[in-house]
Amino acid sequence: MTNQSAQIYLDNNRTISEISPLLFGGFVEHMGRCVYEGIYDPASPLADEQGFRRDVLESLREQNYTTIRYPGGNFLSGYNWLDGVGPKANRPRRRDLAWQSVETNQFGTNEFVEFCKLLNAEPMLGVNMGTGTIESAASLVEYCNAPTGTYYADLRATHGYREPHHVKYWCVGNEMDGPWQIGHLDMDEYGRKAREAAKMMKWHDPSIKLVLCGSSNDSMPTYPEWDRVALETCWDQVDYLSIHYYAGNRDNDTSSYLASAAAFETYVDTLSGTLRYVKAKRRSNKDVYLSWDEWQVWYKDRSGRGQWTEAPHLSEEIYNLEDALVVAQWLNVFLRKSDVLKIACVAQIVNVISWLHTKRDGLLKQSSFYPFMLMSKLARGQALDVLVRAPKHETSKYGDQSLLDVSASYEEATGATGVFIVNRSETETLNTELIWQSIAPQQVSEAWQLAGTDVKAANTWEQPNNITAQPIKTAAIANGTLAITLPPLSFTALSMK
Numbered sequence: 001m002t003n004q005s006a007q008i009y010l011d012n013n014r015t016i017s018e019i020s021p022l023l024f025g026g027f028v029e030h031m032g033r034c035v036y037e038g039i040y041d042p043a044s045p046l047a048d049e050q051g052f053r054r055d056v057l058e059s060l061r062e063q064n065y066t067t068i069r070y071p072g073g074n075f076l077s078g079y080n081w082l083d084g085v086g087p088k089a090n091r092p093r094r095r096d097l098a099w100q101s102v103e104t105n106q107f108g109t110n111e112f113v114e115f116c117k118l119l120n121a122e123p124m125l126g127v128n129m130g131t132g133t134i135e136s137a138a139s140l141v142e143y144c145n146a147p148t149g150t151y152y153a154d155l156r157a158t159h160g161y162r163e164p165h166h167v168k169y170w171c172v173g174n175e176m177d178g179p180w181q182i183g184h185l186d187m188d189e190y191g192r193k194a195r196e197a198a199k200m201m202k203w204h205d206p207s208i209k210l211v212l213c214g215s216s217n218d219s220m221p222t223y224p225e226w227d228r229v230a231l232e233t234c235w236d237q238v239d240y241l242s243i244h245y246y247a248g249n250r251d252n253d254t255s256s257y258l259a260s261a262a263a264f265e266t267y268v269d270t271l272s273g274t275l276r277y278v279k280a281k282r283r284s285n286k287d288v289y290l291s292w293d294e295w296q297v298w299y300k301d302r303s304g305r306g307q308w309t310e311a312p313h314l315s316e317e318i319y320n321l322e323d324a325l326v327v328a329q330w331l332n333v334f335l336r337k338s339d340v341l342k343i344a345c346v347a348q349i350v351n352v353i354s355w356l357h358t359k360r361d362g363l364l365k366q367s368s369f370y371p372f373m374l375m376s377k378l379a380r381g382q383a384l385d386v387l388v389r390a391p392k393h394e395t396s397k398y399g400d401q402s403l404l405d406v407s408a409s410y411e412e413a414t415g416a417t418g419v420f421i422v423n424r425s426e427t428e429t430l431n432t433e434l435i436w437q438s439i440a441p442q443q444v445s446e447a448w449q450l451a452g453t454d455v456k457a458a459n460t461w462e463q464p465n466n467i468t469a470q471p472i473k474t475a476a477i478a479n480g481t482l483a484i485t486l487p488p489l490s491f492t493a494l495s496m497k
Ligand code: AHR
Pocket: 029, 072, 073, 074, 075, 174, 175, 294, 347, 348, 353
């Protein structure tokens, strides 16, 4: 082990874009134990009077979720939203073909809206473009957003909600490019169906914002042609294009895995180019942005068949140190690409592919809980275009990559600066200087670090604090510079004023 040096140059005037608060969103799907035994569990001693798990709510609040996407996911493409509203005793039990589970429908649209209110998060609802029709999509908008006086709005009132929910964000289907999707369509078919659904949805409520299905991932054979065709067909009707991506260290190549930000950036850059191409081709003045509404590390537990049971244990991924460092980089990419990326939802918020696991009377926070918690709290205002000088390391997948992955934010109103740094080296401590090229903050108000020596170390029910973020002491900011030591395999979050 050696100590090397690095410099991070910051300038409050060198901005990328305002950081959309909706970048710190989450995703709830009727899959496994995300809804039942996750957020909603009336039988638990920890449930409140509405059946929501108090301990889960408390942890979700710590993470400052700003938006929640619901109800799927693959589940969405076989879901009839009418099954999930009205008196609970009358709601049908159904076979969910996507996850081969039994869906009791005890949690539906209205419970979801209530749940979002408790989190102070914007609800983001999906409409079914698989088995669903453009009419059922439009009816759900009427049910949620129209004033009473017509059929579906009145139905909402009979269900106890006289006032409209005013749901602003809507996904027009889910992963419709995937052959695994119920009612999968080809790109022309999807483009036309989405455009017609979007027209009807916006005629009900012109203030809503629509997310078009992009490619399910960058290895789809139709990527990025699908994105171009869907955008060209629906450009005038939609506001966002969705991105989905699940990362993983499948071949146990840790140095490449720890450079995953390179893959995330390329993905965004390609789709950003596609958006610009379609904008030019359509001679359009409007912009469409990206909604990264499914992102997470997911490769260890891909179980997806529930054997026709209720709330089966599916895809309850265990997260370790290297996964947490990849999540931190992902969030750094969100800031660095904040000019085009305006919504992001981690998939999912509890139990399923999640850093939060429940058992009947307890809750486990996994390693990657902490980078999200820190960045959703400390990244505010404008994203800064940082200049990083750091040693490089060689990776088999992405060539030479900087040992440091960095993002920063600056909020003019409060003077708060956030700096977020991953040292992805497995061996090198980096003596790093943060150097301000504009007026520097005066003091460090918060400094946190998550670090370890074993990339595979994880939190367990028996040892829940193996990998957590700890407060650290830093030197004073002197002559516009802050000197800080960054251990190998670490994530550091700083807030300064
Ligand atoms: O989040 C799990 C699944 O991953 C979602 O249902 C689907 O959209 C994606 O393939």
